[in-house]
Amino acid sequence: MVTWRKLLAETEQRLERLGTPHEANWIISEASGAEGPELPLVLEDEVTEGGMARLDRMLSRREAGEPLQYVLGHWGFRELDLMVDDRVLIPRPETETVTGIALDELDRIGGRERETTVIDLGTGSGAIGLSVALERVRTRVFATDSSADALAVARANAAGLGRAASRVTLSEGSWFSPLPESLKGQVDLVISNPPYVALGAALPPEVSDHEPGRALYAGSDGLDDVRTIIECAPEWLNDSGVLVCELSPEQAPAVQAIAEPLFGEVVVAPDLNDLPRALVAREPVRIP
Numbered sequence: 252m253v254t255w256r257k258l259l260a261e262t263e264q265r266l267e268r269l270g271t272p273h274e275a276n277w278i279i280s281e282a283s284g285a286e287g288p289e290l291p292l293v294l295e296d297e298v299t300e301g302g303m304a305r306l307d308r309m310l311s312r313r314e315a316g317e318p319l320q321y322v323l324g325h326w327g328f329r330e331l332d333l334m335v336d337d338r339v340l341i342p343r344p345e346t347e348t349v350t351g352i353a354l355d356e357l358d359r360i361g362g363r364e365r366e367t368t369v370i371d372l373g374t375g376s377g378a379i380g381l382s383v384a385l386e387r388v389r390t391r392v393f394a395t396d397s398s399a400d401a402l403a404v405a406r407a408n409a410a411g412l413g414r415a416a417s418r419v420t421l422s423e424g425s426w427f428s429p430l431p432e433s434l435k436g437q438v439d440l441v442i443s444n445p446p447y448v449a450l451g452a453a454l455p456p457e458v459s460d461h462e463p464g465r466a467l468y469a470g471s472d473g474l475d476d477v478r479t480i481i482e483c484a485p486e487w488l489n490d491s492g493v494l495v496c497e498l499s500p501e502q503a504p505a506v507q508a509i510a511e512p513l514f515g516e517v518v519v520a521p522d523l524n525d526l527p528r529a530l531v532a533r534e535p536v537r538i539p
């Protein structure tokens with residue numbers, strides 16, 4: 252009899268060659284259908300044919316270099332379990348922190364006491380926009396992405412969100428362009444994790460060979476999209492509105508310099524590793 256315990260040990264050995272034996276727990280959980288904490292409860296169970304086939308498929312893909320998250324087909328982000336595949340960027344822990352920073356900003360400007368309007372630009376899997384809708388029940392969220400493929404994933408994730416999804420509108424197009432003109436000057440929070448990698452920058456093959464290029468690269472200095480978003484945001488924000496934009500730590504001074512003439516107050520907030528990670532630009536300047 253083949254048990255999940257035996258296959259867990261074999262999977263650890265196979266993944267040792269990739270330097271990621273710890274991923275065996277994730278893969279065996281997925282193949283056996285046991286949720287993470289339930290795994291110890293099924294380890295002595297006999298493996299079914301279907302379970303064995305699922306494990307083989309996942310291990311072959313992982314050994315071919317596909318990221319674990321795509322192989323599993325879903326990944327946790329804050330309170331969500333998001334479907335992910337190679338149409339979208341894998342949601343990162345840094346972005347969970349940036350989302351938390353944005354929610355704090357929303358609370359500071361009264362987001363728990365009144366209805367607020369939030370825009371998530373480049374929503375990808377929907378990670379940020381859907382989290383905002385779920386975690387702050389008085390928000391109306393407009394999320395955009397230029398990739399129809401990414402939006403299909405965001406739609407699938409919205410479908411699994413329940414009631415909160417009724418407060419989310421997903422639109423296809425470049426940055427602010429698909430949004431209704433009536434939102435101009437009305438928005439409380441613009442949040443984005445745009446592409447910010449410089450063209451030609453070295454990335455691990457697991458990223459560059461599998462994640463969508465349009466989710467990663469943004470011109471020669473990586474700032475093409477950040478610049479567009481910072482320059483366009485003031486027109487959409489209301490007077491106490493805030494822009495929160497994820498950045499790469501070494502970009503912080505340049506990003507701050509772009510934002511300073513356009514906002515009353517600009518700070519860069521750190522991530523959990525204390526690296527500069529989120530532009531927080533408050534009170535847009537009205538240029539006559």
Ligand SMILES: C[S@@+](CC[C@H](N)C(=O)[O-])C[C@H]1O[C@@H](n2cnc3c(N)ncnc32)[C@H](O)[C@@H]1O
Pocket residue numbers: 339340341342343346372373374375376377378379395396397398401424425426444445446447465466467
């Ligand atoms: C870094 S990914 C972020 C995805 C998701 N928000 C997250 O944090 O996991 C950037 C996203 O921006 C989208 N994107 C790229 N260019 C865009 C544009 N001009 N307008 C709107 N979205 C764009 C990509 O398709 C991708 O989904």
